[in-house]
Amino acid sequence: MAKPKKILVLDLGMQSLRLAEFSIDKNGELTLSRGASKDFLLDPTMEQSRPEQIRLSVQEILKSWGLRSADVCCILPAHSVFTRVVALEIPGGSVGSNDRIKEVISFEAQQNIPFPLDEVAWDYVIMGETASGAVNVVFVAVKSDLLESICQSLRSAGLIVVSVTAAPLALYDAFRNTYPECAEKTTLLLDMGSRTTNLVIAGPGTFFARSIPSGGLALTAAIAKELHAELEAAEQLKVTRGSVSAGVTAEHHSDQLDSSLALVARRVLLKTQSDISRSLSFYLSTHGGQGPSQILLTGGMAGLPNLREFLTERFQREVHFFDPLRTLSAKDQPSTVTSFIASHSNNLGELIGGALTLSGESSYTKVELLPPSLLKRREFFKRLPFLSSAAALFLGTMAVWYGYFSYEEGEIRGLTSGLRAIVEGETRLASGIRQVMEKTESVQKTASDLLSLIELRSAYPNLLSELSAKIPQRYLWMTEIQPVGDAPQKISAKSSDPIVVKALLVKGLYLDNPRQAAVIDDFVNSLQSSDLFSVNENEKSKIITQRGSPSGDHWAYPFALRIPLRNPLTFLP
Incomplete structure (x- = not known):
């Protein structure tokens, strides 16, 4: 019986990374085989050391798994990837000429991506059409130097990056495969992470994504400021005792600290909710879509007590937790996998979306964000058969030249034997001259040191x-x-x-x-x-x-x- 295909997916977050191994059987059934996570240093000033932290964390996980090298799909956090959805008027729509579509998109990429195209790795996905017939194009771009540093760190740790995607796209793939019954509904996915809150709107033939620069780290900073505490201590308080207050008139916690933490959380989340509402209004006005009929909550912040109830109150719509494991096989899972799922239940969407991206069969947002070095490596392997033929021809030519030079070598050896005696005599003379020069340099150095000492007195x-x-x-x-x-x-x-x-x-x-x-x-x-x-x-x-x-x-x-x-x-x- 053939072994299931193994897939490694790495989800890079602001405060942690998660590495998961999936297996796909011959029927295409996806199973989570094992997973692990590692936290990063919380201090934002340590951002420059992030590639090294990634390398050490991945090395530790691979060592515990007994792996030395493997291919991996890397999922970049939303704050490090530029994502923009643009409605383009393309003749023939999304089913028109591929050459015409690529021509229009190449031009629009220069207008919509706020970086020189030779400094970024970019790609696009066509996500249906608007009601007016315009084609929804999702542009995705990441700075090449950032991507190179991440891929180099992973390569040093033993992982070879074969696919790179962005967290919002991976989350969209996971949703489309996990909730097929919602294909004709408009759904808002709220991914509340450490640095950003990502909005992903999935509707019939529509897609919209936006990142709001507010997340768990903003709440941690607000707690630290309120309590005059260090960032690490504030993070610990948020995780162990944090919650969201039900409102100013609601009954407060009996504990003063718990009450203060809940009020701070509500104050921060009110601003975040306001930014989410503005983004929804922008989507409705510019993309002509429908308002979301359901809201699904995910991300590291989703586990904050009373957060779901707070969002239900503010949006006047029931909010549910996103469950990306609905369609995954759960048979014969070891206790380590069960423990990993329990501790990261709100952070599995991107991992599953990445596994679907790498499998290729169930991906709706297939993009290629590889750095120039990996693209060159892929191109090299494509040309390897031709290079092998060229190498064989070259070696044959070299063999002919080797025979010729072997004959010439015998002739030259006779001439060099006579010159060798002359060179040996000249070498002895040069050795004597060198000894005299070394003594002269030693005397000059001593004199220079003495002069320096005289100058140093003053x-x-x-x-x-x-x-x-x-x-x-x-x-x-x-x-x-x-x-x-x-x-x-x-x-x-x-x-x-x-x-x-x-x-x-x-x-x-x-x-x-x-x-x-x-x-x-x-x-x-x-x-x-x-x-x-x-x-x-x-x-x-x-x-x-x-x-x-x-x-x-x-x-x-x-x-x-x-x-x-x-x-x-x-x-x-």
């Missing part, structure tokens, strides 16, 4: 005198001066390398004064005319490494400067 007094001359007479004084190089250097008695001082680290205090921290800028500006220090106007931000903010609670505030030397000082070990 180096620090001159630097201190220059600082004293340039520092403002009032409000500011220095408490510590320390020589530094490119990086912190540990001086060791056993070190044989010279110590190079390239800057002075100056620390001090400035008094609470009418000009406040501007006296630090005066000090730096005065150093621009110095013959000993290299201070440029456009590098002031690098020189001022600490600038204490005056709060009125102290009489003085700290500052720190890293002042480059115009001529570095070299100390002998």
Whole structure:
């Protein structure tokens, strides 16, 4: 009996990633075989390290699964992908000439994608027609450098990206395959994630998607501000004790903290709900669609207590949870899979949509968002048979040339034996000359070191005198001066390398004064005319490494400067 086909799907979120393995039997039945998730660092300032976090997290999951390498479908979060639905007037509609459709769409892509097309990976999907006959085209684009960094991280971890799609499209695919009875209804899918709330509207022959920059992280930040807490602590409170207040007149929690958390959540979600309503109005006015007859809730925020009831109250329409597992096979599932489903019940839609995308048979939004490096790799494998034939011809030619050069080699070997004796004599003479030159260089280095020592006797007094001359007479004084190089250097008695001082680290205090921290800028500006220090106007931000903010609670505030030397000082070990 043939083994089921295995499919790996990676869903990249703002705060976590989820990796799932699906199997498809010969009947096309999709089964979740196993899944795992890893959380990222919550601090938004760590965004630059996200590719490395992805690599380490995926490596850990693959190691626990006993996998070294596999193909994967990657689902990008909505905040990193540009998605726009445009109604285009195309002669012949969506069933017209393919060449004509591609020509119109290529032109419209330049108008609707807000980046140069050579800097992005982009694709499109035709999603039916409007009532007026215009063709609904969904443009999807992602910056190539971002896509390259993600694919490279996954490749380093052992995953080869064969397909890339966006979260809204994957969610739409999961909905269309899970709720076939809703094909003639208009449904609003609310995917409330960490950074964004994604709206996906699926109707008869229509599609609309929009991302609202408000999600779980906005609520975490609001809790942190309300309670004066750190972001991590606020996130923990949101997860363990958070809920949504039923309203100002509703009965509050007996616990003051729980009540405060619920009111903060309601305040944040009222703004989000207002943005959702405006997006719905835009959809109805520009795309001529019908209002949603049902609302399905999903995403990491969906599990927040009373959120579904809050949305039901605000939209005056019953809100249900999106269940992407309705049509999946649940037979013989191990406890690990059951546990994974239970803990991520609101985050499985994108994974299932990605599996459907990779299977190809049930995908409604097939797009190809591969970076240039993977496209070149795919093109290479297409040309591999022709390259193999060319390589065989090349090797045959090389064999003929090898016979010719073997004969010539014998002739040349006789000539080189006579020259070898001459070269050996010249080599001995060159060795003697080299020894004399090495001794000369050693004497010159010693002389140079002695001259440097003489100059260094007055180096620090001159630097201190220059600082004293340039520092403002009032409000500011220095408490510590320390020589530094490119990086912190540990001086060791056993070190044989010279110590190079390239800057002075100056620390001090400035008094609470009418000009406040501007006296630090005066000090730096005065150093621009110095013959000993290299201070440029456009590098002031690098020189001022600490600038204490005056709060009125102290009489003085700290500052720190890293002042480059115009001529570095070299100390002998």
